[in-house]
Amino acid sequence: MVIADFAFILVAAFVLICACVVVFHNKIIYSAFALLFCFFGVAGLYVFLNAEFLAGTQLLVYVGGISVLILFGILLTKNIEDLTSKEVSTQKIFGGLISVTFLGGLIYMVNSVDWKVSTPKPIENSPVEIGKLFMSDFLIPFEIAGVLLLVALIGAVVIGRDTDKDLEV
Amino acid sequence: MDNIFLWIAITLGAMVGLVSVVGIVSIYLERKISAFMQDRLGPMEVGFGSLVNAIAGKEVLREGRIGLAQSLADGLKLLQKEDIIPDGADKFLFKLAPMIVFAGTFSTFAALPLAEYFIPADVNIGLFYILAISSFGVSGILMAGWSSNNKWGLLGSLRSTAQMVSYEIPVGVSLVSIVMLTGTLSMKGIVVAQEGWFWNWHLFGAVGHHGLIGFVLLPMMVINFIAYFIGSLAETNRAPFDIPEAESELVAGYHTEYTGMRFAIFFLAEYGAIFVGNAIAVALFLGGWYSGIPAIDQANIPGIAPLVFILKTFVLIFVVMWIRWTLPRLRVDQLMTLCWKYLIPFTLFTFFSVAIYKVFIV
Numbered sequence A: 001m002v003i004a005d006f007a008f009i010l011v012a013a014f015v016l017i018c019a020c021v022v023v024f025h026n027k028i029i030y031s032a033f034a035l036l037f038c039f040f041g042v043a044g045l046y047v048f049l050n051a052e053f054l055a056g057t058q059l060l061v062y063v064g065g066i067s068v069l070i071l072f073g074i075l076l077t078k079n080i081e082d083l084t085s086k087e088v089s090t091q092k093i094f095g096g097l098i099s100v101t102f103l104g105g106l107i108y109m110v111n112s113v114d115w116k117v118s119t120p121k122p123i124e125n126s127p128v129e130i131g132k133l134f135m136s137d138f139l140i141p142f143e144i145a146g147v148l149l150l151v152a153l154i155g156a157v158v159i160g161r162d163t164d165k166d167l168e169v
Numbered sequence B: 001m002d003n004i005f006l007w008i009a010i011t012l013g014a015m016v017g018l019v020s021v022v023g024i025v026s027i028y029l030e031r032k033i034s035a036f037m038q039d040r041l042g043p044m045e046v047g048f049g050s051l052v053n054a055i056a057g058k059e060v061l062r063e064g065r066i067g068l069a070q071s072l073a074d075g076l077k078l079l080q081k082e083d084i085i086p087d088g089a090d091k092f093l094f095k096l097a098p099m100i101v102f103a104g105t106f107s108t109f110a111a112l113p114l115a116e117y118f119i120p121a122d123v124n125i126g127l128f129y130i131l132a133i134s135s136f137g138v139s140g141i142l143m144a145g146w147s148s149n150n151k152w153g154l155l156g157s158l159r160s161t162a163q164m165v166s167y168e169i170p171v172g173v174s175l176v177s178i179v180m181l182t183g184t185l186s187m188k189g190i191v192v193a194q195e196g197w198f199w200n201w202h203l204f205g206a207v208g209h210h211g212l213i214g215f216v217l218l219p220m221m222v223i224n225f226i227a228y229f230i231g232s233l234a235e236t237n238r239a240p241f242d243i244p245e246a247e248s249e250l251v252a253g254y255h256t257e258y259t260g261m262r263f264a265i266f267f268l269a270e271y272g273a274i275f276v277g278n279a280i281a282v283a284l285f286l287g288g289w290y291s292g293i294p295a296i297d298q299a300n301i302p303g304i305a306p307l308v309f310i311l312k313t314f315v316l317i318f319v320v321m322w323i324r325w326t327l328p329r330l331r332v333d334q335l336m337t338l339c340w341k342y343l344i345p346f347t348l349f350t351f352f353s354v355a356i357y358k359v360f361i362v
Helices: A002-024 A028-048 A052-075 A092-112 A126-135 A139-160 B002-037 B048-056 B070-080 B091-111 B126-134 B136-147 B151-182 B187-192 B212-235 B260-285 B294-298 B304-324 B332-361
Strands: none
Touching (some): A002 A028, A028 B091, A052 A126, A052 B126, A126 A139, B002 B070, B002 B091, B002 B260, B070 B260, B091 B126, B091 B136, B091 B260, B151 B187, B151 B212, B151 B332, B212 B304, B294 B304
């Protein structure tokens, strides 16, 4: 369908432009915001793959969580406005060579692989199916992920705990 | 193909209209309600008639006016204001920030079930979509605070983001209980599950569907509803959780440097977010577009369903305003205590109870 193609090109271009800003912009704060929009665009790509639940998770975790965390870190750093990342690009020729070689390899790979097109229709109500799989076939990975997050949560509380007794309210 | 574009245009137009009308009405209500609570009259000068007369150059009468056109007059005023961008501000991000904040709120309207036939997009992850997309606005607030090059702005936006991120947990957990009970994430499906008499609403434990055993659910759902309501107050930065905008400390928080229409956009987004927060409460706990009396729902009165939904939402918005003009502001430590020591344990408890109920009783 023409409209879907048009929308896909729009979203893909948005992701690519944002990704370029992340890499090439001198100001780190612009890179951070561009990364956020890049994540947002990737969520749009998931929608085109009929993975709405994944798109929602992408928004909630990457846009609402990780990007905000990165921004927090940057905003709380002193004199962030004066900081530019110009110093990084010292090995221009060598780095460029590696990048071009890698790009060539990727293009060769994309063109040479015989991509399979999946024929079955996408599942109508994917969240329900995902939930069922989490509770049956993938129960152990699901539980382990849960325990991991719990450990991270408790660890964060322990690290962030106020050790100075005088400051206790 | 033309039809699709027409459909998109109509839907977007209806959504823009809804957001604007909700904003205008909420701001008028806020001024009137705050005035009545402080024993004042509030806006009394601008009525629609006087506005027309003033434009036509006729004599403006004072009688019979209750300030109905005050918000419109404010909007006109804000349109004419000079658009100031501070010298040290990051101009691109400064201009972008209000758009992001508004987009975050505006996108949530797409999944609001105003009626069975009136949902702009009934996606199968409706509730999850609303929760996810509203986190997009958080980044706009950070952007606004940072790009203004103002310490009040930055502090306000950091406080606001911290508050929104931490209160997402109790809000999410309290909503998951409902999702577990209905077995669907679609906003439409959740509302349809509450059809019939008002005791079928989730707030009252959906007694009608589960029989008398549903009464077990009632206290859980009341706790859930209160936790969600408090959480949504905090997520929209309303008093008593208006630490990010604390006038006595931070001037105005993240929108300190904004003037004119950009400021108005922030306010529109804020009132839109309040509407969405309460609309979710109505859809999930208070029966959505069902009036609670089957005879009214089955009478086929045109437009009754969206009207019921919006009326219920505005009742909740009234409570939000009532709370704002009654309670003093919380301190930051009290804010975190409320979230981590009360709301999260309570919502986790109800979450477990609903899970047990779902597995063993229904």
